[in-house]
Amino acid sequence: MPMDAGDIERLIKESFPDAVVDIKDLAGDGDHFAAQVISQAFAGKSRVQQHQMVYEALKGRMGGVLHALALTTSVPKSGGG
DSSP: OOOOHHHHHHHHHHHOTTOEEEEEESSSSSSEEEEEEEOGGGTTOOHHHHHHHHHHHTTTOBTTTBOEEEEEEEOOOOTTO
């Protein structure tokens, strides 16, 4: 059964309450999504570690219910620039 973009966002926000999450259904099939996740929790983490954190937040749905997720992660930009 396909996942809903809202479910993906909810799972991510449960683990990263401060996150700004943008989900796009790439194929309209509920199986292929792109997600951009911005959270302070990623500070000091490598890109691989950030992605692992998001996959962990999805509680094992990657590769099963959720077939493909093009993931972009980052730390919020500071306003003091």
